[in-house]
Amino acid sequence: MTSAKKHIRHYSYYPGCSLHASGREYDISTRELFKALRLGLQEVPDWFCCGATPAHNVDELLSLSLCAKNLSLAEDVEGDLAVACAACFSRLKVTQHHLKEDDSKRKQVEIAIAGPATVSKTVKHILEILARDFGLAKLEESVKKPLLGLKVACYYGCLLTRPPGVPELDDCEDPSIMEDILRALGAEPVKWSHRMECCGANFTLSRPGVVLKLSSAILKSAQEAGAECIMVACPLCHGNLDIRQDSIQKYGTPEGSLMGNIFGSDFAPGSEGMPHRETPIFYVTQLAALAMGVPTDKLGLESIIVDPRPLLKEKQLL
């Protein structure tokens, strides 16, 4: 019966590379959540990599051109462009900003993509769609299984809100959009210090020791604030806090040690280990879909490395 109901709003969708690989549960839960909220979601056909941080790090024109081409592919699909990955979101927004503000850059990009670089597509992060398009009040009304008693640290990371004036998602130093969504779902956001600190991002490939150092500070801060889990909206943040949590807790920070340089983080005991306490890392869409009553086997919970199911069982949410 529900499938016959029309979508209340329609979005085009740019999942990004991570959501088809290491962040697959973000993709799965985003689709399930949109279905539950009766929001249409159609993937842009044959989208390709936005270039992420490595491209703009060394070649801004390449980065802008890759994003501009993806934006023009998105023109063929109806609705604002929904983006889940914080890095893709940031790159697409930054590209639109440059195309609007800088004529000479736009001209170069147009030569590179051999076509017009349009900025008419509105790019929206999933958080924006939930909190503003769908609306917090309606979100609260739609909750079937409130996440009562769940203490969550909302982690924004770097790219959702910075730099000022570009992503226009929320205040760039003191945002509240994740906490607002979480409250609507019935959970309890904790106050903590490391909401906006960097997790080490793509150093996970080149210098994992950097990630271990930065992410261990984030985990420690969340735990000290009484959080039972962390909510993120970026597949890179998730990867660093979840996939590397084990190494962080066992080995501390091996950067600089001989063993660390040769073998990487897995075999290099560091000095600053931390007390072993598992902190599951959820995507915002997983918690939202859970609250909307999406069957728990459709949330991709089994893909999370630090198993969140014991915690959810303890809170009688599973």
Add this chain to the structure above:
Amino acid sequence: MQTSKKAKMHLSNETMNVGFVKKVEVLSGTSVRRCFQCGKCSAGCPMSSFMEHPPNRVVRLLQLGQGERVLAGRSIWYCASCETCTTRCPNKVNLAAIMDALRKLSWDADGPSKESYVQLANRLFIENIRTYGRQYELRLGAAFNMRSGQFLKDLMLGPKLLSRGKMKLFQSKNKNLPEIEAIFSRIEEMRKKGEAL
């Protein structure tokens, strides 16, 4: 020209490379002269403990025409592009863009830097876009280990990720691959003709 950190700095027309700084300013669209060295960027920088020149000193060195000193170190490659510095600068110096510009100039010149792993990771990431259209994480990790000589790095992660469906064994090629290749070659051509930096 002396480039080591502790070497005494002599400022003169001969030792100040102003042309380099102008290039950085054009590429980044921001002026290094606006910085009055308050140090907020370095205070908020999550990576400054890994850098020999923290962000405010990078700008100071640029103001003094000492771009070579900056490029010789690892600071620019240890910037995480988190944009905290740009966000907090009271004088609206877009430091993250300056870092991008410095990396580009170092990258193009294939210049000397102590940090090769980050450059290798960037190179492989961009190669993946050109070859597959999307990121192929297994290849990224495997190629990084092979080329960096860290053969056992993160070996334990592979099975963990594969068993949870978080890593694909094979990556199919994107249908827009010819278009992607064309973007790469058009940019190369523009640079050859001097139409783009």
